[in-house]
Amino acid sequence: MILQDILKNYRRKNNSPRYTIKIDISKAYDTVDWNFVEDLLNALNFPARFFQLVMICIKSTSYSLLMNGRIQGGFQGAKGLRQGDPLSPLIFVMIMDYLTRCFLHAALDSKFRYHPLCKSLKLINLCFADDLILLSKGSKQSIKVLKEVLDGFNNTTGLFINVSKSQIFFGGVDSREKREIIRDIYLAEDCFPLKYLGVPLRPTKWKAEDCGIIIKKIRLRLNTWGSRHLSFAGRVQLIHSVLLGLRNYWMSTFILPQSVSKEVEKLCRGFLWGMNGNRSRIHVASWEKVCLPKPYGGLGFKEGTKWNQAILAKYIWAITEKRDLLWVKWVNNIYLKRVSIWSYDLKVDTSWYWRKLCRLRLKFPISEILMADSLLCPVCGDQPESHHHLFFDCCLSRRLVELVFQWLGFRGWPLDFACWLSWLSLKASGMVRHVSIAILAATCYNTWLNRNRCVFEGYSKSDSLIALDVKTIVTYRLFIVKNSKLSRQDRDFIHRLKCN
16 A cells, blocks of 8 residues: 555656656575574574574474485475474564665665655565565665675675566656666666555556466465365355455455455355356355354355455554554655544545545444443443453442352352462363363453343443353353262262252
């Protein structure tokens, strides 16, 4: 979304010179230098034991040669990070953070000039894993500084730039300056759309063909699945996890056109109910009913337009809460300028996605957004809400605990928070203590459940009904206990709980 804002004026005439470079790192994980990783972890002051364990995991890489179905020897690795290792992405993020620090240090050079929109935030690069975007003012001095940083990064880390897959995009730069910059950096100028993280971006509004990638990917997967060989439940799961997952990724960034959302739902309907040649079979239920939650008889699919709006509403909420996110800082710096999102007047010179996001405010007015009207306990409304009050001091919680203790036959746990934590830290021994802990867990769970019921649904259960829920949960668990392994005293204790 930040990149979309940056690209919005690239085709405007008489614009200040600027450029965006998309960098492709060649075989990112496979070429990381181990000595650099060792120096990096050491410089970040990681504990010595942790540092040694990480390097053991990295350097223990070995490869086997498979020829004609037989292993024909092997060899030890000398560089690179393992693909699929959960440790590898974390190490690679630290490597890219090192690159960011190098850019910020190089920006102190008087020759470097920031991108016109990025100067206040001192933003030089956008990075997600090995997808790297560089931003700067369109001058030869700035490109020279960035090239020196990249060359030093290549020599230090072992990661090299794939020149054939990297592109540069100019805005407001004259032809002669373009030729000199391209000659210095050895990159080819490309035309829009710029594809970043799988999403095509351009200075203007999205076109229909940009969103056609979603339809193409879904059809490609449908062609590889034999729907007649899958059960109905299997098709439902594939729609949930794969087809609608593709759509939701795009919806989490921008508002999709109505035509694209309807086409996706059409393909999902056809796959769900099956196809007879080029025609879909009879639909047993309407798509509206299919999209209902499972407790209401549906399959839990998300209806396209409403779900798109709900996903993007999280950005409005992030701005309202002033979260510590780069995008929130960007929006406050470029658009809001210390004005509330709810009182902001939409300007003419704004990005198309920002205009749609601002219009989305009408769907979620501030009066209807759940805000904390009071800091008081939502159950009793007498005291400020806290964990100690909710579980120990609230009048409903006290009555509930007394009912549970009556059922248990003794005071199962302390009613003071500090003593309660000490009691929990003791090692469990004996059936009575195990059951007491299970009853405590069920009591806390149902107390919290009732608290949420008061907040979101506006009513509370009585203490006797909550106590009945606690008894039901614990009793079901007691039925799986094997009496043959218990002492007579424990059997009598469990029998009494089941009967009461």
